[in-house]
Amino acid sequence: MLHLPKLAMGALVATALSIGAASAQTVLRSSDTHPDGYPTVEAVKRFGELVAERTDGRYSVEVFHSAQLGEEADTIEQTRFGVIDLNRVSLGPFNGLVPETKIPSLPYIFRSVEHMRKVMDGEIGDEILAAFEPHGLIGLAFYDGGARSFYNSEKPIASIDDLSGLKFRVMQSDVFVDMVEALGADATPMPYGEVYSAIETGVIDGAENNWPSYETSGHAEVAKYYSLDQHLIVPEVLVMSKTTWDTISPEDQEIIRQAAKDSVPYQRELWDAQEEKSREAVIAAGSEITEVDKAPFIAAMEPIYEKYADTPELKDLVARIQAVE
Numbered sequence: 001m002l003h004l005p006k007l008a009m010g011a012l013v014a015t016a017l018s019i020g021a022a023s024a025q026t027v028l029r030s031s032d033t034h035p036d037g038y039p040t041v042e043a044v045k046r047f048g049e050l051v052a053e054r055t056d057g058r059y060s061v062e063v064f065h066s067a068q069l070g071e072e073a074d075t076i077e078q079t080r081f082g083v084i085d086l087n088r089v090s091l092g093p094f095n096g097l098v099p100e101t102k103i104p105s106l107p108y109i110f111r112s113v114e115h116m117r118k119v120m121d122g123e124i125g126d127e128i129l130a131a132f133e134p135h136g137l138i139g140l141a142f143y144d145g146g147a148r149s150f151y152n153s154e155k156p157i158a159s160i161d162d163l164s165g166l167k168f169r170v171m172q173s174d175v176f177v178d179m180v181e182a183l184g185a186d187a188t189p190m191p192y193g194e195v196y197s198a199i200e201t202g203v204i205d206g207a208e209n210n211w212p213s214y215e216t217s218g219h220a221e222v223a224k225y226y227s228l229d230q231h232l233i234v235p236e237v238l239v240m241s242k243t244t245w246d247t248i249s250p251e252d253q254e255i256i257r258q259a260a261k262d263s264v265p266y267q268r269e270l271w272d273a274q275e276e277k278s279r280e281a282v283i284a285a286g287s288e289i290t291e292v293d294k295a296p297f298i299a300a301m302e303p304i305y306e307k308y309a310d311t312p313e314l315k316d317l318v319a320r321i322q323a324v325e
Contacts, residue, residue, distance in 0.1 A: 028061045028244065030086035031069040031079070033192075035216075039274055040088050040143050040236055041065045043267030047141075047238070050259035055252055061086065071191065073172070080136035082243030090145055091234050092173040100131040101237075102308045103317045107179045108298045110233040110321070113147060117268070119324050120235050124317070129237075138240040140260035144271045147230040151214055152206025153199055156290040157227035160184065160297055169195050169207040175308060179231065180208075182300050192217070199223050208232070212271075215278035220287050229292040238263075 030048070032041050041063055048061025069075050069084055072093045079087040094101040103109060110116040119125060120142040129139030150157055152166055163185040170176035172189040180187035188204050198204045199222045206223045208231070214220050238260055245253065283289060309315045 026059050028059060028085040030061050030063045031075040031084050032065045032088045033067040033072055036065045039267050039270035042270055043143055043263045044088055046266050047259050047263035050262055051256055054255045079241045082241045085244045086240050088236060088238050090236050092171045095173055095175055097135050098131050100128045103314055105175050105234050107231045107301045113233055116233045119321050124320060132239055136242045138242055138245045140238045140240055140257060141264050143236040143267045145234050145236045146210030146275060148208050148210055148232040149227055149229050150208045151223045151226040153223045154205050156225045156288055158290050167204040169204050178304055182304055211275045211278040215282050220282040224287045226287050227290045227292050229297055
């Protein structure tokens with residue numbers, strides 16, 4: 001056994017402790033349910049590179065993709081309590097916690113992806129990001145989650161009447177459930193990972209999602225009818241634990257905020273390319289794509305807006321979003 005002088009041993013222990021402390025201070029753990037290579041995962045990696053570069057290595061980001069740290073509902077709670085430092089989540093799961101997130105999650109609130117980007121990049125987006133703070137989170141930036149449309153294994157959907165009696169999986173969000181039921185279909189909340197087998201075995205007829213999810217999940221194999229109603233264009237959000245945030249200097253907080261904003265164009269570039277690639281892939285594999293007259297779908301959403309835009313502040317937020325040209 002090697003015997004070291006007490007002073008040398010003390011120096012080694014002190015060095016080990018200082019290395020451990022530095023590591024604990026600098027590595028920020030970030031969660032994402034999507035697989036490695038997915039546009040949001042790659043955008044958070046880019047964000048981490050910018051943070052490391054601009055803080056001279058004082059902070060770095062380690063991305064735990066593929067739901068390694070848990071599904072979104074679980075990771076939101078862990079982030080609020082500081083167990084996870086950063087989290088990339090769809091706005092849907094925040095609807096019950098941060099009221100302002102209900103509005104960008106409303107069906108047909110955005111006329112197009114371009115309209116969504118303009119709203120979320122501006123003052124309204126910053127206002128919604130700020131609304132996370134009282135709930136133990138710091139909103140940093142919005143990413144694209146694409147336009148969500150219905151797909152099913154039974155028939156093409158060209159009109160609202162075609163939805164009658166069909167069972168669709170939805171995210172575990174009251175807005176999503178109420179939206180599907182207002183359209184005359186049946187909503188079945190279930191975890192994303194169960195959807196393929198549920199369609200294959202006839203437990204549900206279909207689901208709703210964007211082009212990349214429709215393709216990469218394999219859902220196009222069991223539900224070949226994809227209908228372009230684009231009922232939801234729900235942004236994704238990158239949030240940080242306020243517990244972690246409060247340990248960071250104001251100067252580094254500003255660096256982190258700006259790095260998050262600067263990662264957005266990169267995410268959108270990846271997203272647009274992935275969307276086009278996925279669209280071409282499912283069409284080549286035999287999916288049948290149907291255009292939809294959206295007007296009756298939009299008209300059916302009136303009770304949804306009344307229910308969820310239920311305060312003067314939220315009604316005003318709806319009006320301001322719709323007024324953005």
